[in-house]
Amino acid sequence: MDNMTDSLLETYLFETNSLLEQLDELLINAEKAGEFTSDDVNEIFRSMHTIKGSSAMLEFQPLMEVAHHIEDLFFFIRENGTSSLTEEQKSELFNLMFKSTDRLRADVEKVENNEPLSMNIDSFVNEINSFLNELRAKDSDDAAAAPSETAQTGSIAEPPQNLPDMDAPFIVHVFFEEDCGMENLRSFMLITALKDAGLEFSFIPEDVETNSDTSEIIAEQGFYLAFKSDKEAESAVKILNTTSNIRSYEVIERPCSSQKEEAPVKEQKVSSDEGTAAPAPAAKQPTAAGHAKQSLISVNLSKLDQLMAIVGEIVITESMVTASPELQNVKLDSFLKSARQLRKLTDDLQDIAMSLRMVSVSGVFQKMNRIVRDMKKTLNKDVRLTIVGEDTEVDKTIVDSIGDPIMHIVRNAMDHGIEEDVQDRIAAGKPPQGEIKLSARHTGSEVIITVEDDGQGMDTDAILAKAARNGILVKPEEEYSRKEILSLLMLPGFSTNQEVTEYSGRGVGLDVVKKNVEAIGGTVTITSEKGQGSCTTLKIPLTLAIVDGMEISIGKNVFTIPIANIRQSFKAEQKDIILDAAGHEMIKCMDEFFPIVRIHNLFNMTEGYSDIEDGILIWVEASDKSYCMFVDQLLGEQQVVVKPLPSYLNNFNIKHSGISGCTILGDGNISIILDVASVYTAAQEMF
Amino acid sequence: MPDSMIHDETTEDILGSETTERFLTFMSDGLIFGVSTENVIEIITNYMIRPLPMVPDYIRGIINLRGQVLPVMDIRLRMNKPFREYTSTTCIIILEINSTLIGIVVDSVLQVQDIDIAGASPIPIENRQELTNAMISLDDGTVVLLLDCDAVLRI
Numbered sequence: 001m002d003n004m005t006d007s008l009l010e011t012y013l014f015e016t017n018s019l020l021e022q023l024d025e026l027l028i029n030a031e032k033a034g035e036f037t038s039d040d041v042n043e044i045f046r047s048m049h050t051i052k053g054s055s056a057m058l059e060f061q062p063l064m065e066v067a068h069h070i071e072d073l074f075f076f077i078r079e080n081g082t083s084s085l086t087e088e089q090k091s092e093l094f095n096l097m098f099k100s101t102d103r104l105r106a107d108v109e110k111v112e113n114n115e116p117l118s119m120n121i122d123s124f125v126n127e128i129n130s131f132l133n134e135l136r137a138k139d140s141d142d143a144a145a146a147p148s149e150t151a152q153t154g155s156i157a158e159p160p161q162n163l164p165d166m167d168a169p170f171i172v173h174v175f176f177e178e179d180c181g182m183e184n185l186r187s188f189m190l191i192t193a194l195k196d197a198g199l200e201f202s203f204i205p206e207d208v209e210t211n212s213d214t215s216e217i218i219a220e221q222g223f224y225l226a227f228k229s230d231k232e233a234e235s236a237v238k239i240l241n242t243t244s245n246i247r248s249y250e251v252i253e254r255p256c257s258s259q260k261e262e263a264p265v266k267e268q269k270v271s272s273d274e275g276t277a278a279p280a281p282a283a284k285q286p287t288a289a290g291h292a293k294q295s296l297i298s299v300n301l302s303k304l305d306q307l308m309a310i311v312g313e314i315v316i317t318e319s320m321v322t323a324s325p326e327l328q329n330v331k332l333d334s335f336l337k338s339a340r341q342l343r344k345l346t347d348d349l350q351d352i353a354m355s356l357r358m359v360s361v362s363g364v365f366q367k368m369n370r371i372v373r374d375m376k377k378t379l380n381k382d383v384r385l386t387i388v389g390e391d392t393e394v395d396k397t398i399v400d401s402i403g404d405p406i407m408h409i410v411r412n413a414m415d416h417g418i419e420e421d422v423q424d425r426i427a428a429g430k431p432p433q434g435e436i437k438l439s440a441r442h443t444g445s446e447v448i449i450t451v452e453d454d455g456q457g458m459d460t461d462a463i464l465a466k467a468a469r470n471g472i473l474v475k476p477e478e479e480y481s482r483k484e485i486l487s488l489l490m491l492p493g494f495s496t497n498q499e500v501t502e503y504s505g506r507g508v509g510l511d512v513v514k515k516n517v518e519a520i521g522g523t524v525t526i527t528s529e530k531g532q533g534s535c536t537t538l539k540i541p542l543t544l545a546i547v548d549g550m551e552i553s554i555g556k557n558v559f560t561i562p563i564a565n566i567r568q569s570f571k572a573e574q575k576d577i578i579l580d581a582a583g584h585e586m587i588k589c590m591d592e593f594f595p596i597v598r599i600h601n602l603f604n605m606t607e608g609y610s611d612i613e614d615g616i617l618i619w620v621e622a623s624d625k626s627y628c629m630f631v632d633q634l635l636g637e638q639q640v641v642v643k644p645l646p647s648y649l650n651n652f653n654i655k656h657s658g659i660s661g662c663t664i665l666g667d668g669n670i671s672i673i674l675d676v677a678s679v680y681t682a683a684q685e686m687f
Numbered sequence: 688m689p690d691s692m693i694h695d696e697t698t699e700d701i702l703g704s705e706t707t708e709r710f711l712t713f714m715s716d717g718l719i720f721g722v723s724t725e726n727v728i729e730i731i732t733n734y735m736i737r738p739l740p741m742v743p744d745y746i747r748g749i750i751n752l753r754g755q756v757l758p759v760m761d762i763r764l765r766m767n768k769p770f771r772e773y774t775s776t777t778c779i780i781i782l783e784i785n786s787t788l789i790g791i792v793v794d795s796v797l798q799v800q801d802i803d804i805a806g807a808s809p810i811p812i813e814n815r816q817e818l819t820n821a822m823i824s825l826d827d828g829t830v831v832l833l834l835d836c837d838a839v840l841r842i
Contacts, residue, residue, distance in 0.1 A: 648787050649742065659741075
């Protein structure tokens with residue numbers, strides 16, 4: 001049972017989160033257009049209905065209530081259209097909707113983290129209700145004027161909120177699914193089905209069978225069925241429930257048909273056909289949203305990880321088989337042929353398995369739309385966000401961890417990059433509207449994400465002065481190059497802003513961005529021209545699972561260093577080695593001095609060369625650290641599948657000793673993958 | 688786990704007594720230890736252990752068990768006993784403790800037997816042995832120390 005609830009919950013979270021994401025995107029686009037299209041309204045209505053239904057099923061009361069009230073609001077809007085709203089009401093509606101999606105998202109997050117939901121939703125619900133009442137009040141004013149008109153025309157083109165002129169106490173108002181087409185024929189089929197069931201009723205429009213123009217009318221206003229008794233209406237409802245393509249229906253009871261000006265008692269119902277229970281319409285919803293969604297299935301990430309692990313195993317085992325020492329020096333033509341074919345197939349398999357984990361960055365990028373929108377309002381700056389290359393795909397784990405860094409950079413650009421005063425921009429000859437450009441592109445094994453703004457740029461003097469104040473300078477001020485000054489921004493301890501704005505400058509700064517990006521193997525660089533704007537570039541490896549590595553040996557132990565970190569390897573002579581004041585070894589290459597880290601000393605290994613002339617030096621670089629590693633031998637280059645070390649070993653703080661993971665070599669032995677940056681930190685701590 | 692070397696073929700037999708459990712007994716430094724078969728995944732021999740830097744000496748390193756990377760702990764060193772070179776009888780017992788997999792190096796593996804834990808008694812305080820929580824004397828006079836699996840993972 002628990003398992004059942006778990007999987008239900010998982011589905012619920014997935015579904016609700018994706019609905020909320022779609023909703024956010026829709027709201028942003030709608031706000032840009034300044035108008036909800038009828039598709040938008042229907043979409044919101046449907047999403048809220050689904051959220052309401054599934055929340056109710058899992059007994060998340062506050063979520064259900066909020067969704068329910070928004071649904072009510074949009075039911076009203078759907079019936080009346082947004083054209084009657086004033087500009088203020090529209091912007092109020094947008095704000096309210098953004099607030100609601102935030103609220104729902106926060107609640108869903110709580111559910112995700114197993115936190116109790118706050119039951120205090122009254123004030124929020126009141127906000128929605130008062131807005132709805134405001135709309136209603138306005139509408140009833142209009143409606144008071146309307147009836148005389150409708151009475152005159154008396155046609156079927158009357159506004160949908162007024163019931164058609166039908167002489168029956170029970171009216172069933174049926175809506176077909178959008179875009180299902182041929183509404184007139186569907187209505188006619190419905191009529192036939194109801195007649196077959198022996199029911200007596202009248203319907204509007206009456207000429208569905210012969211007049212194909214009615215299809216549009218039905219699509220817009222629905223199809224009315226009028227019954228003499230509630231029993232008949234009930235049995236009709238039963239038939240409706242089994243009919244496909246019906247989006248919703250409502251049973252309207254009129255105490256007296258002559259008093260049609262009076263507000264009818266509405267018993268609103270939406271067919272169970274739509275929403276939570278039935279998978280078919282739920283699956284259809286994304287298509288209706290107008291997104292280019294293809295036939296997708298969602299797979300648990302852990303299954304993909306398992307698949308990746310097995311594929312990694314196959315790749316390793318394949319090379320174990322084909323490079324087996326027993327086969328050396330034996331002439332096996334047909335074996336070699338099949339081995340080559342096997343290698344090709346395993347390579348293909350690996351490529352496909354890797355591509356499964358690739359997702360586009362559009363999700364992360366779209367979220368920035370929302371941030372720019374919100375900040376635009378609060379900071380009162382006119383900024384447009386341009387997104388380039390949002391289809392760029394990266395590994396799922398990377399997408400998850402670049403969201404926060406990008407958000408931080410975009411906020412910085414909004415807050416500090418773009419000029420406070422529009423006049424400043426105009427004076428500098430720039431268009432009054434600021435621009436933030438978010439782009440992603442591939443280069444070989446990396447994805448490059450840039451955030452550019454055309455704002456005021458960074459003031460290097462001010463940065464240097466602030467760095468000096470915070471005491472993070474390590475050499476005299478005048479020796480700092482422009483590039484170095486900009487990299488000061490990313491040092492911990494730089495961003496200790498006294499002034500905390502809502503969005504950026506809360507004491508955690510770009511150093512956190514840098515740390516997060518480096519955690520996934522990437523680098524951050526900042527360039528900026530004063531008066532021209534700034535550009536932050538993130539370089540991130542496409543995937544973490546497979547790395548091009550250089551195998552090195554120390555004694556009998558094999559280590560792997562990511563090739564991306566290696567600049568050069570060379571033999572050194574004793575006379576090249578210079579000792580610094582503390583007795584640390586250094587070597588000069590390319591006119592610069594680099595410290596030497598002897599891996600076997602660092603790791604207290606008994607084996608390994610100690611004479612610098614026997615072994616080999618590898619000049620490595622990771623972000624701002626550049627040094628030489630002393631090892632015994634280079635064994636060769638190999639693509640390796642990165643495996644994390646067993647979690648039990650984290651108890652020994654192994655991550656800080658320069659080991660980032662391990663990999664299994666072709667012969668079944670384990671090689672340890674060194675993390676170039678943390679090897680250096682560990683070495684510094686030791687000496 | 689597939690191909691586990693210990694199969695509960697006689698599960699029905701041991702249900703006779705509620706307090707009877709199956710134990711795998713092994714030798715380490717002349718003492719007989721018992722570990723519940725619930726925790727034992729498999730026993731392996733002759734594995735290449737990859738040493739790790741910067742860890743306590745009782746962590747011998749990591750092994751590649753059919754693609755899974757597992758830590759290996761020498762139970763002698765863990766109990767502050769002298770190190771003994773590994774021989775052909777040296778085994779690694781793969782244990783699953785609270786869903787963590789870990790291998791322990793023991794001098795030799797003895798057998799799987801049913802032990803009535805109702806007869807277990809606490810170990811006298813002066814003879815306390817690390818990583819154990821009870822001792823039992825069997826009918827044939829041997830004394831088995833029961834391994835406290837949770838203590839194995841404690842640092």
